[in-house]
Amino acid sequence: MFVRTAWLVLRKDFAIEVKSLEVLTTTLFFAISCVLIFAFAFVKNGQAPEDAAAGILWIAIAFSGTLALGRTFERERYSETLRALLLAPAPRPALYVGKLLGMLALLAVAELLLVPLIAFLFQAALFSRPLLLAAILAGGTVGFSAVGTLFAAMLVRARSRDVLLPILLYPITIPVIIGGVRGTAALLASPVDEPGAIMWIGILAAFDVVFVTLSLWTFEPLMTE
């Protein structure tokens, strides 16, 4: 029942997104704009500051992810469909997992676009260790989305949710963002700092376990009014 419910919620969100393309287009547009602005500011004569690519990649992920989180739950607020989901006889944490998987899929698409774009604009060797980069991106994205999905669901009925979401989200996810930035910077070092990258992957994985567990544990009580 748990897996089936999560899958149904994910599939429903996908069906809505295919029809509206609202969240995907705004997220991608915002992420690309963010990278382009940084490129115009920092890249001089084809040279970018050292480690800038790592920071810009994670700023683009965090900012566009926040935008996507807000829009995804705005959809559940309109017509109060979140209440209908909560009223279903499924375990309520399964609804959270369905929403989280949707966010992860959305950010994965954004990252598929962002990584080559940043590698090209900042002349960054992001593809030198593709598996390690994938692990860092996955670890950081899961941690960020786990907390973000919980907060976005929690704030769905708050009047000032658009202001409160980043205020609550960024301080909590700072360790994940730092882990993502330092892990990516380790891959961009010359020579590549592989042990450093692996250490950050381990730290991100630990954060993910803590954040996902806490979110699953607190989702039901937080969503019951």
Added chain:
Amino acid sequence: MRVDFTSVQLVDVSRHFGRRRALSHVTLAAASGDILGLLGPNGAGKSTLITILATLSTPTTGEVRYGGQPAARLGPALRIRIGLLAHELHLYPELSARQNLAFFAQLYGLDPRSTVDAALESAGLADRADDAVSGFSRGMRQRLALERALLHHPRLVLFDEPFTGLDDRAVGIVSDRLRALAAGGAIVVLATHDLDLADGLVTRVALVRSGRLVSDEPASTGLRARYRALIGAA
């Protein structure tokens, strides 16, 4: 675990939001076959009561018993016996009528092939089944939302202002559906401030004012006069 019940009881239920008391010491019961009208002015606490009965909110003090058992003991399986139609219709406007019904049917563990077509027929929307809900009129959405709320044949059917925005014909359809549900053994709880619609439809009346239950009695003629005497101008 299969859950069923033939009565629901609120026992000394209070609900506070910070310092505001939305409900205060409400004790109320309804049984299978009842159409219980929760009547009162705006802000009386009707919607809070409905939310608590739907398990979407928990009482600050007191408890709700479904067939004598508290909600916490029955777990998620209780919710398969509860249907809710609120003022907000709980439909995804981007999806078609069929997609909405199929999604909720699957969420309730039902086979959409055997339930969705019948529900669309019942809503009178079979010919618009594949149209996006965003293109429907308020009445069409309300009929679809009603079918969505009843897809799983709930025992406890909660309606929060279900007649909002409906024309006379649609009101008649919803009213007939309420009577049929009660006749079929459902416990129907209807929150409304529209006395004209409640009169002749409800079998019991609970009058609520400022979060307090001021009367719980069998419905009789002269509902408006009774309401005026207990609540104030209607």
